[in-house]
Amino acid sequence: MCVDSTAPLVTLDNVSYIYPRVEKPALHDVTLAIGKGEFLGLIGPTGAGKTTFCLSLSGIVPQFYGGRFFGHITVAGLDTLDHPVSRLARHVGAAFEDPETQITATSVENEIAFALENLSVPHEEMLIRIPRALEATRLEGTAKKHPRELSGGQKQRLAIAAALAVQPDLLVLDEPTSQLDPMGAQEVFATVRELNKTLGITVVMAGHAAEELAEYADRLVLLVDGALVAVGAPHDLYAQVEYLERCHVRPPQVAQTFARLQQAGIPVSTIPVRLEEGIAALKAISSAGLLPVRVTSAAGTPALRKKTPPLLSARNLTHVYGDGTVALRDVSLDVYAGEYLLIVGQNGAGKSTLAKHFLRLLLPTSGAVYVDNIDTRDLTTSALARRIGYVAQNPDNQIFNATVEAEVAFALKNLEYDEVEIRLRVEESLTALGLWERREAHPLALSKGDRARVVIAAILAMRPDVVIFDEPTTGQDYRGARAILDISKQLRAAGKTIIVITHHLYLMPDYAERVVVMGKGTLLLDAPIRDAYHAVDVLASTHITPPQAVLLARVLAEEHQADFPLLTPEEVAACFTVNGFRGSFADG
Amino acid sequence: MTALTLHTVERDSFFTRLDFRSKLALMAVITLVAFVWESPVLGGLLALVMALACLAAGVKFGYIRTVVTLLLPFAVFMILMQGFLGADLVRARLDRETLTPLFTFPAAWPLIGGGMMTWEGVLYALNVVFKTLTMILVLPLGIFTTDVNAMVIGMVKAHIPYKIAFIFSSTLRFFPLLFEEIQTIIEAQRLRGLAFETMGALKRLRVYAKIAVPLILGALVKSQMLDIVLQSKAFTGSPERTYLHETRLGAADYVVIAGSALFVIVAAIAYVGWGIGRFGKW
Numbered sequence: 001m002c003v004d005s006t007a008p009l010v011t012l013d014n015v016s017y018i019y020p021r022v023e024k025p026a027l028h029d030v031t032l033a034i035g036k037g038e039f040l041g042l043i044g045p046t047g048a049g050k051t052t053f054c055l056s057l058s059g060i061v062p063q064f065y066g067g068r069f070f071g072h073i074t075v076a077g078l079d080t081l082d083h084p085v086s087r088l089a090r091h092v093g094a095a096f097e098d099p100e101t102q103i104t105a106t107s108v109e110n111e112i113a114f115a116l117e118n119l120s121v122p123h124e125e126m127l128i129r130i131p132r133a134l135e136a137t138r139l140e141g142t143a144k145k146h147p148r149e150l151s152g153g154q155k156q157r158l159a160i161a162a163a164l165a166v167q168p169d170l171l172v173l174d175e176p177t178s179q180l181d182p183m184g185a186q187e188v189f190a191t192v193r194e195l196n197k198t199l200g201i202t203v204v205m206a207g208h209a210a211e212e213l214a215e216y217a218d219r220l221v222l223l224v225d226g227a228l229v230a231v232g233a234p235h236d237l238y239a240q241v242e243y244l245e246r247c248h249v250r251p252p253q254v255a256q257t258f259a260r261l262q263q264a265g266i267p268v269s270t271i272p273v274r275l276e277e278g279i280a281a282l283k284a285i286s287s288a289g290l291l292p293v294r295v296t297s298a299a300g301t302p303a304l305r306k307k308t309p310p311l312l313s314a315r316n317l318t319h320v321y322g323d324g325t326v327a328l329r330d331v332s333l334d335v336y337a338g339e340y341l342l343i344v345g346q347n348g349a350g351k352s353t354l355a356k357h358f359l360r361l362l363l364p365t366s367g368a369v370y371v372d373n374i375d376t377r378d379l380t381t382s383a384l385a386r387r388i389g390y391v392a393q394n395p396d397n398q399i400f401n402a403t404v405e406a407e408v409a410f411a412l413k414n415l416e417y418d419e420v421e422i423r424l425r426v427e428e429s430l431t432a433l434g435l436w437e438r439r440e441a442h443p444l445a446l447s448k449g450d451r452a453r454v455v456i457a458a459i460l461a462m463r464p465d466v467v468i469f470d471e472p473t474t475g476q477d478y479r480g481a482r483a484i485l486d487i488s489k490q491l492r493a494a495g496k497t498i499i500v501i502t503h504h505l506y507l508m509p510d511y512a513e514r515v516v517v518m519g520k521g522t523l524l525l526d527a528p529i530r531d532a533y534h535a536v537d538v539l540a541s542t543h544i545t546p547p548q549a550v551l552l553a554r555v556l557a558e559e560h561q562a563d564f565p566l567l568t569p570e571e572v573a574a575c576f577t578v579n580g581f582r583g584s585f586a587d588g
Numbered sequence: 589m590t591a592l593t594l595h596t597v598e599r600d601s602f603f604t605r606l607d608f609r610s611k612l613a614l615m616a617v618i619t620l621v622a623f624v625w626e627s628p629v630l631g632g633l634l635a636l637v638m639a640l641a642c643l644a645a646g647v648k649f650g651y652i653r654t655v656v657t658l659l660l661p662f663a664v665f666m667i668l669m670q671g672f673l674g675a676d677l678v679r680a681r682l683d684r685e686t687l688t689p690l691f692t693f694p695a696a697w698p699l700i701g702g703g704m705m706t707w708e709g710v711l712y713a714l715n716v717v718f719k720t721l722t723m724i725l726v727l728p729l730g731i732f733t734t735d736v737n738a739m740v741i742g743m744v745k746a747h748i749p750y751k752i753a754f755i756f757s758s759t760l761r762f763f764p765l766l767f768e769e770i771q772t773i774i775e776a777q778r779l780r781g782l783a784f785e786t787m788g789a790l791k792r793l794r795v796y797a798k799i800a801v802p803l804i805l806g807a808l809v810k811s812q813m814l815d816i817v818l819q820s821k822a823f824t825g826s827p828e829r830t831y832l833h834e835t836r837l838g839a840a841d842y843v844v845i846a847g848s849a850l851f852v853i854v855a856a857i858a859y860v861g862w863g864i865g866r867f868g869k870w
Contacts, residue, residue, distance in 0.1 A: 089822035113832035115821035382783035411780035
């Protein structure tokens with residue numbers, strides 16, 4: 001690590017900031033020095049002030065937003081209040097959460113050149129810097145491509161390349177991996193770490209990717225309600241599992257596992273926070289005198305499967321988009337009533353395309369799709385919507401009304417229910433989602449998590465048999481993601497069929513029982529969750545990494561030459577007792 | 589049906605290789621001539637040439653078909669309006685009193701009884717339709733064949749202030765996003781039981797109005813995000829900047845600019861001298 005603590009690159013001196021027309025400060029009395037060459041991770045729950053912190057380093061807060069700003073921030077010796085954003089941009093490069101909205105040019109090289117052009121970098125110099133930036137972000141050969149031809153991970157690396165070309169001292173990345181599949185996220189982290197190590201660029205990265213931040217960050221800053229509540233090395237901060245969980249921050253699963261072991265009285269001297277440390281520690285714990293292992297694997301999909309006809313069925317489904325992209329190839333899948341199905345796969349694997357066929361939002365190019373044995377070609381989307389609720393990723397595209405109540409009633413009016421029935425269903429749905437008290441509020445005045453709940457309430461009011469959640473946890477912190485998934489669990493308990501599409505595998509063991517793995521438009525695996533999560537090679541082929549607990553379980557399996565189909569830190573920890581090894585784990 | 593969105597042609601052609609300044613000159617001349625000409629024959633020819641040029645440039649046939657389809661209700665409206673009610677205007681244009689009747693409604697019919705559709709009125713309506721079609725088709729010919737970045741450089745070289753060029757290019761970039769957003773919202777509404785298939789025109793209109801809320805919200809969020817992104821990339825709108833790509837006028841550009849100038853001069857002389865392009869002449 002090349003941190004020079006004597007000459008910090010960035011200083012925040014008692015910084016507080018309040019957005020216009022808001023009373024609560026987004027940042028509260030933050031004092032911090034960031035050393036040259038440091039990789040600083042910024043963690044905290046949603047609304048903690050991470051984005052505001054990032055924007056304040058480039059002067060956008062408060063110069064762009066206005067509001068009340070107290071204290072001082074300096075970057076490379078420049079006070080962010082005294083220098084325009086365009087001047088600070090020479091020192092601070094930035095990349096944001098959504099790879100789509102931050103790319104403005106129509107070719108990769110023009111995207112990188114844009115900031116250079118604005119800074120009047122001579123043409124000849126641009127011709128030197130652009131290939132360098134492409135090489136540093138491993139995007140060689142893409143200079144002439146349109147950004148839309150790039151994958152999500154490549155787009156995010158392009159945003160970083162564009163920032164890098166300016167040769168900034170500081171690279172600020174605000175949740176740059178939250179919309180990427182695990183492999184895309186890994187690409188971004190590896191690239192940033194390399195830039196940090198080889199070029200000595202200081203990095204500030206905000207995010208919820210605990211496993212990766214533990215791996216790559218030199219230091220972590222924990223923000224809660226705008227205040228800096230803890231600073232320390234990943235080993236110090238992520239090891240405080242209980243404290244972080246109280247702050248609604250998810251520690252890496254390795255740390256969670258060893259914290260559980262410690263709680264169970266197993267002697268653990270240091271809680272590891274990185275995977276390889278966890279593997280070594282696990283081997284050390286389980287090395288001596290352990291009993292033979294007998295682990296019960298999950299039965300997986302429920303017994304009613306195959307006894308009843310499928311509720312949803314795709315038969316040799318192929319879909320080719322207008323531009324020639326083959327999104328699905330010969331996919332056959334049956335979903336039975338009452339199942340909780342998880343669909344995973346890389347970005348562009350065809351997950352959403354498949355789901356949209358069940359709603360007739362797309363029609364098969366070849367093959368057929370059936371809902372309750374009826375070909376979707378013979379049905380309309382509005383008719384299907386009564387039976388299948390679809391919760392898309394962005395709630396804001398699904399809100400059309402001025403009150404929460406009207407929003408939930410919207411579909412019911414379209415379906416021409418009478419007033420009494422509408423009132424009954426609206427109340428029932430809003431109560432179930434805990435939104436009844438807020439029924440008069442404008443949906444857009446609610447938090448993102450609550451807006452998502454409004455959309456779910458609106459869909460539940462139609463009393464569908466099936467609810468499809470398409471990336472419901474993207475952009476949500478751990479608490480928000482769990483809250484949405486808990487709703488799905490309640491629905492399942494009420495007899496609904498649930499389909500969830502997500503990259504966040506670590507969230508799903510408490511919910512899903514069957515997993516469909518997709519890659520490049522094909523169905524790679526359809527198996528019970530324990531088998532699917534342990535099919536590491538299949539997951540890797542579609543750019544998915546299993547949760548760390550699964551990887552630890554595989555170490556146990558290797559050590560003991562036995563089956564350990566474990567999924568969560570709790571399950572791994574439950575294999576051990578104070579006297580040694582419990583030796584079995586049963587589903588329950 | 590091909591969606592009426594902005595896109596870039598995939599084919600490399602004479603038009604894609606032209607500098608945007610030449611295309612600007614061509615677009616200006618075609619628009620001016622189309623605006624001035626009132627002859628349905630010449631106007632129709634010009635529209636046909638534009639359609640062929642678009643196809644040659646790689647604009648998809650489906651796109652042109654969509655434009656024509658969308659213009660059809662306008663064409664019918666114009667033909668009815670000018671055919672039945674435009675007699676005075678047409679007489680003034682032709683400087684004669686007698687018009688050629690195509691058919692007359694029986695006098696006993698209520699409201700429209702005695703109404704007469706004239707051949708000249710129909711021709712005048714066709715002139716307006718062709719004029720409109722030409723002016724629409726000239727846009728994809730110039731815009732779809734040019735990379736947005738090349739447009740900005742071309743406009744700056746044509747002494748259009750950089751800020752205006754940037755706003756223009758940003759608008760073009762914004763359109764596809766906007767259409768995407770509209771599609772997503774309509775999709776979300778269909779998923780809430782809206783049966784567009786069976787909906788009457790009035791109800792459909794009311795439903796479309798509901799799109800405005802999420803659309804405006806989405807556009808605001810996107811534009812604010814774009815603003816932040818631009819600022820973080822040192823964008824100030826200042827003309828004091830450099831460019832990665834240079835642009836130079838080639839031989840083909842000079843030919844197009846000279847040809848455009850010659851065409852407008854010849855058209856003006858023919859119009860003033862011999863009345864070519866006036867209504868009733870050709």
